[in-house]
Amino acid sequence: MKIESRLAQIGSIKEPVTGAVSFPVYQATAFRHPKLGESTGFDYARTKSPTRSVLEEAAAQLESGDAGFACSSGMAALTTVFSLFEHGDHLLVSLDLYGGTYRLLERIMTKFGVTASYVDTNDIDAMNQLVTPATKAILIETPTNPLMMITDLERVCSWAKSKGMLSIVDNTLLTPFFQRPIELGADIIVHSATKYLGGHNDVLAGLIVTKGQELSQQMAFLHNSLGAVLGPQDSWLLMRGMKTLALRMERHQANATAIANWLLTHDAIEDVYYPALPHHPGHDVQNRQSSGNTGIFSFRLKNAAYVEPILRHIKLIAFAESLGGVESLMTYPAVQTHADIPAEIRQKIGVDDRLLRFSVGIEHADDLIADLAQAFDAAKRELGEA
């Protein structure tokens, strides 16, 4: 069955008693045992819970994995995954990384003796130089946020396998609708489901999908032991959001492409970073390994002085952190999402004070372009340029 059909039908044929088309919220933490030594399959809700289970099975299936685990946030999912590692272990990690993941690795995992090196995941020579016998895994974001750098997943996952390392992919930006890294060789997928999967800027959640029985069992143990699991109400909300993922992703992509092309023609803009644009360095790899493009991109202004007035004058587009929802949001990565990344690394990857990130929603592209145009005009007027 095609992915659009599987998404729309999440949970709809699972409830045998009433036939409810929307799978119910089982708000229960304890489950009655039929008799000694018997279980309905549910014992205590941290370990397994009915509404969450339906979501987890759907996630595993959509990502072509063997098991899914729903967590209370994307960071909870990453914490659970990183708990696979032990004192002395080392990780390779994408250079242009989500700020919260960098903070978790540098401020918390280091306390447990797990260290990370940040590398351009297209530079196999640089990666070879950083690998030691202690290097257990590589964590890849593709596209990265905010600079939208693309990693060739097939190439890097097979390189990692040859070194005996696990490949972990944060697939938040593309979702399984556009990209399925396990099919390209990855072992573990993580999601901030708060973003496109939930899609409505109203539920905080994370997902993990594992490939292979041993890894799936290890992750089930960690998920239950750490306990950063998703509750039944939020599991239901996430499934409700995922049912429309296909429609939303197509509209996000169409809007983002139209707006990125419009921005390229604007005289306030130095460059637009979006893999759908032919001049983007990752364009060809992205087209090969994914069936579409995400709805976020970044753009660099010619003058940092435009930033403050633009953020003050946008009306339809909200000045807010986060991404992936139906409402358009704009962020200033250098002071918001990426503030925890040292200035030196930020400069190296290009997250500077002229860079804005746009999470394009599903409003009409013409209205979004009109909002940007009036904000740019107002900024220029205030600076005496128009």
Ligand SMILES: *Cc1c(COP(=O)(O)O)cnc(C)c1O
């Ligand atoms: C938001 C985000 C996270 C963290 O997820 P939360 O749900 O906010 O905890 C991790 N990775 C990426 C790529 C993100 O965008």
